[in-house]
């Protein structure tokens with residue numbers, strides 16, 4: 199098997215996030231607008247067979263870990279087939295999924311049987327009214343049923359992702375963190391990043407709650423957070439444990455504590471373009487190569503080229519992704 203590829207800065211890039219669709223059954227305030235969203239038709243998305251081709255090519259150049267995401271990945275009618283195809287590619291070490299959990303009661307057992315190892319479930323509050331305010335189309339009861347389904351299907355360790363949004367849920371970090379006292383879950387708090395369409399990016403930029411504030415709020419209510427050594431240096435979450443807790447509290451701080459230096463990720467959009475960084479909009483088209491009969495070698499060559507050009511870091515400390523640079527009249 200090939201050694202893990204390194205980018206131009208010596209970072210080992212072995213982790214590919216694959217978006218299965220850009221459609222979603224939620225409209226979180228910092229992610230998607232309620233109206234006017236231009237979504238691609240499903241026919242534009244890579245098919246299950248094409249995704250398998252990309253994964254084979256990625257493994258051939260040294261990628262080992264894969265995460266299926268979106269949009270909402272469980273909205274793909276062929277999501278179980280996709281997991282099965284990805285999981286059985288020789289050399290794939292890990293297949294995980296990021297989801298809002300709503301469809302897990304129907305799917306968790308089949309996904310686990312198909313080879314899915316773990317899920318990250320997105321939940322911003324334990325208060326049903328605030329879930330409806332921040333995640334809009336979803337309900338706490340639906341997401342909670344998804345969490346229970348993931349547990350029963352053995353998708354472990356269960357990780358919960360909560361985006362902390364000023365004016366919406368900054369107080370809710372305490373009950374969310376307290377879940378780790380009883381459960382061996384990882385509850386991770388994420389700073390808002392200015393992504394997507396302009397109005398939503400602006401919400402994310404102005405609603406930022408720095409990790410230091412979230413952390414202080416949790417410690418004031420629940421006690422000191424003891425830092426845990428990083429099991430994986432590329433893990434974007436800084437992990438801690440509350441006194442006598444079973445689970446882990448993590449902080450993902452792309453704005454106030456960027457972790458670009460250890461970033462090992464690349465992203466494939468649902469339409470088959472590699473993004474070199476979540477927060478830069480440089481991209482490399484792989485669908486055209488696949489559909490013109492390029493096959494595994496062409497995709498592998500594109501991937502290696504993309505890895506070499508992975509940027510050093512994003513500029514979220516300035517509150518922007520490349521897409522929104524013009525918003526701040528910075529140019530460049």
Ligand code: SAM
Pocket residue numbers: 222228229267268269270271296297298318319320359360361388389390391392393402
């Ligand atoms: N639909 C799935 C979900 O809700 O988890 C997967 C896709 S969602 C885009 C992946 C993760 O991105 C979620 O955990 C969500 O919390 C996070 N996210 C979305 N928009 C964000 C933003 N503007 N800033 C920070 N995190 C964001």
